[in-house]
Amino acid sequence: MTCTPTHLASQIQEHGFRLTRQRLAILNILYDSGGHLTPTEVFQRLHVLLPGVTEPTVYRNLDFLRQHGFIHATSTPSGRLEYQIVTHSHHHLTCKICGATIEFEDEHLQPLFARLEEMTGYHLSEHHVTFMGFCPQCKSKGE
Amino acid sequence: MTCTPTHLASQIQEHGFRLTRQRLAILNILYDSGGHLTPTEVFQRLHVLLPGVTEPTVYRNLDFLRQHGFIHATSTPSGRLEYQIVTHSHHHLTCKICGATIEFEDEHLQPLFARLEEMTGYHLSEHHVTFMGFCPQCKSKGE
DNA sequence: GTCCTTATTGTAACTTGTTGCAATAAGAAA
DNA sequence: TTTCTTATTGCAACAAGTTACAATAAGGAC
Ligand SMILES: [Mn+2]
Ligand SMILES: [Mn+2]
Ligand SMILES: [Zn+2]
Ligand SMILES: [Zn+2]
Numbered sequence: 001m002t003c004t005p006t007h008l009a010s011q012i013q014e015h016g017f018r019l020t021r022q023r024l025a026i027l028n029i030l031y032d033s034g035g036h037l038t039p040t041e042v043f044q045r046l047h048v049l050l051p052g053v054t055e056p057t058v059y060r061n062l063d064f065l066r067q068h069g070f071i072h073a074t075s076t077p078s079g080r081l082e083y084q085i086v087t088h089s090h091h092h093l094t095c096k097i098c099g100a101t102i103e104f105e106d107e108h109l110q111p112l113f114a115r116l117e118e119m120t121g122y123h124l125s126e127h128h129v130t131f132m133g134f135c136p137q138c139k140s141k142g143e
Numbered sequence: 144m145t146c147t148p149t150h151l152a153s154q155i156q157e158h159g160f161r162l163t164r165q166r167l168a169i170l171n172i173l174y175d176s177g178g179h180l181t182p183t184e185v186f187q188r189l190h191v192l193l194p195g196v197t198e199p200t201v202y203r204n205l206d207f208l209r210q211h212g213f214i215h216a217t218s219t220p221s222g223r224l225e226y227q228i229v230t231h232s233h234h235h236l237t238c239k240i241c242g243a244t245i246e247f248e249d250e251h252l253q254p255l256f257a258r259l260e261e262m263t264g265y266h267l268s269e270h271h272v273t274f275m276g277f278c279p280q281c282k283s284k285g286e
Numbered sequence: 287g288t289c290c291t292t293a294t295t296g297t298a299a300c301t302t303g304t305t306g307c308a309a310t311a312a313g314a315a316a
Numbered sequence: 317t318t319t320c321t322t323a324t325t326g327c328a329a330c331a332a333g334t335t336a337c338a339a340t341a342a343g344g345a346c
Contacts, residue, residue, distance in 0.1 A: 081222035121279040136264040
């Protein structure tokens with residue numbers, strides 16, 4: 001799976017979507033960051049590259065790219081979205097107290113997904129889930 | 144597990160927190176609804192009961208009640224939070240296309256949680272997770 | 287009941303996210 | 317290259333959510 005901005009850009013065009021300067025810049029920003037970015041963080045960096053750009057363009061493009069599978073979103077504990085170019089399928093475990101986040105491989109979720117699909121008839125499409133808990137350091141402090 | 148507003152109210156006081164009219168009214172609203180409510184929905188209903196109440200009070204109390212385990216929150220696909228008084232431990236499966244949501248019992252998630260806890264040293268505290276996918280009706284239409 | 291302490295509230299200003307619509311520019315066609 | 321179509325953008329106004337701080341009221345002591 002190649003997930004460079006260049007590769008994603010041609011995917012976008014192959015699907016018949018327009019490759020705007022804004023869209024390409026957002027892909028570059030996400031790629032360079034390597035991790036998760038909030039829409040505000042994307043906007044701040046994008047504003048440097050393309051001074052005229054506005055917030056609605058950022059929100060609309062992040063949602064557009066996510067809807068078509070070019071990037072992934074995950075919910076934070078506070079109910080916001082963060083975006084990322086996912087190169088290896090993974091999920092997250094975040095400490096409710098200190099925020100420490102670790103990743104775990106998608107394969108660990110597959111048995112559960114298989115069972116849920118069998119039970120419910122749904123097709124599970126989630127590839128970037130965040131679970132909440134307490135890290136080893138904070139475990140003693142609270143429930 | 145008794146989860147009536149009256150019972151939750153005494154729990155709040157037993158923990159040394161103050162039982163304000165606003166706090167009690169929010170519990171009643173969530174209890175009467177029976178399902179998930181957004182902060183805005185809670186505010187609209189609360190405003191009828193206690194005309195002077197403001198949005199920050201709603202957001203602060205929903206977060207307060209959640210933090211101390213009196214109510215539960217779950218993330219929607221659009222990255223917002225919804226709140227509920229959870230009487231039986233359950234999770235959700237939501238269709239990305241039509242929004243159809245079904246519940247499944249907590250016990251199905253326990254084997255995964257046990258394995259993650261063992262692998263990572265984290266203590267998983269999540270009791271109200273929403274997974275995304277495609278319902279049987281919408282399954283054919285998109286990935 | 288009155289008094290006291292301070293957790294909780296309302297206010298005002300702010301940040302973050304969304305929507306309708308006219309102006310623009312991506313990409314196809316000539 | 318120039319022209320054409322329309323997806324995408326910027327703009328303006330709005331909705332949702334957060335914060336600092338002074339005013340209020342919950343609940344314990346008397
Ligand atoms: Mn990730
Ligand atoms: Mn629920
Ligand atoms: Zn921690
Ligand atoms: Zn559906």
